[in-house]
Amino acid sequence: MLKNTMFSITALSTMALLLCITLAFPVFASPAISSNEKSSFEEYTNSDLYSRAEPIQQINPFPFQSRRGPSNPNYTLDVHYDKDQHVMKGSMKVEVTNNLSTTLDHIYFNVWPNAETFQENGGGITVENVQVNGNASEYRVEKTKLDIQQVQWKPHEKKTITMEFKVQIPKQKDRFGWYGDTVSLGNWFPILAVYDEEGWNLDPYYPYGEAFYSLSGNFDVTVTTHSSEVIAATGKQIGERKVEGDMATYRYKAFNVRDFAMEMDPNYHVTTAIVNNVDINVYYTDKQEKYADDMLESGVDSIKLFSEKFGAYPWPELDIVSMEGWFGGMEYPQLVMMSLTDNRNTNGIMG
Structure with missing residues (x-):
């Protein structure tokens, strides 16, 4: 691939990639579960799949603060996308x-697709058949809050919550939306809310910046869609x-992450590099090809800088995806979504 343009590597890395990496550290419930509480993901997290990346130890980085919870959620999703x-x-x-x-008398999830900014463009989410430990539960959805009621969740007790849901993707150029052939899936599924010194955190959706508060957990996600789709995912x-x-x-499986995002487009090509045992993947269309080499170089430089300043990047892969x-x-x-529009300058300044 010819390098037709030249991004400012420093600007691109600083504005997006390095920000992603430094903010990607998990926010753990405190204290972590005891060593004798076996996670269903134990075999997975100890597998050869992640042997190249040094895992983060689960410690409370803010011991002076009160507990955060519930702890160590394991998410299993089985979803079908109709393109x-x-x-x-x-x-x-x-x-x-x-x-x-x-x-706890209630369990709350945030259902961000019901945010007004998404509903204005045809988006939304419905939830059905909510069960706790196999028993049907009373629940209600109010805007971006899913409230599961009368649960009587005692300290140290484990719960298994199941539900069915349907998400209508809004038509918009955004981190959650579809435009042309590209589908951006950020903040798209019901995600467990955080209980801390302020109680349950159920703030409304804010469309700017990284305004989301969730605890680190493990994800096992099965996705079925049209075979033409090329998928980048957490x-x-x-x-x-x-x-x-x-x-x-x-x-897909992910461990010790705060969220699970995807990007899909049947027109994606992929270019890759490996740095410090981390796979860097850049997804781009023909229209975005002129940016691909510089995006890959930025990803490599970001991992190098992260490793130098903070230590080994604790995950085996970083995806950088182009979208509008x-x-x-x-x-x-x-996963980093990079917004590349026709009027974007080639020196790295946002158009």
Whole structure:
């Protein structure tokens, strides 16, 4: 690939990639679960898949503050994306422990697709068949809050919450939306809210910056969609995709991350590099090809700088994805969305 343009590597790395990496450290519940509480992801996190990356130890970086919880959620999602209707639907299971010193009567999830800015463009989410430990539960959805009621969740008790949901993707150039063939999936599924010294954090959606508060957890996500789609996602793809007719199924796993994001486009090409045992993947279309080499170089430089200043990057992969949007860049765990528009300057200044 010829390098037709020259980004300012320092500017690009500082504005998006390095910001992503420095903010990507997990926010752990405190204290972490005891060593004898075995996670269903233990085998996965100890597998060869992550042997190249040095894992972060689960410690409380702010011991002077009160506990955060619930702790160590394990998310399992099985979803299907209809590219013609722009609908994502499926099921989710969350296994999580009440590490707090109080009994909880409610469990809250944030359902960001119901934010007004998304609903104005046709977006939204519905939730059905909510169960706690296999029993049907009372619940209600109020704007961006899912309130599961009358749970009587005692300290140290583990709960398994399951639900079905349907997400209508809004038509917009944004971190959550679709435009042309590109689908951006940030903040798209019900995510467990955080309980801390202020109680449950249920602030409304804010469309600017990284205004999301969630605890670190593990994700096991199965996605079925049209076989033409090329997907970038948080975590690591497990095995090869399974193709049946026009549909393909992918599986991703991620550990110690605060969120799970995806980007899809059937026109994506991928260029890669490896630095300090971390895979750097850049996803771009023909229209965005002139930026690809510089984006890859920025990713490499960012990992090098991170490793020099903070230590080994604790995940095995970083995806940098091109898309059209109104912002310069948006950071999710192991995935950075870069907004590349026609009027973007080649010196790295946002157009």
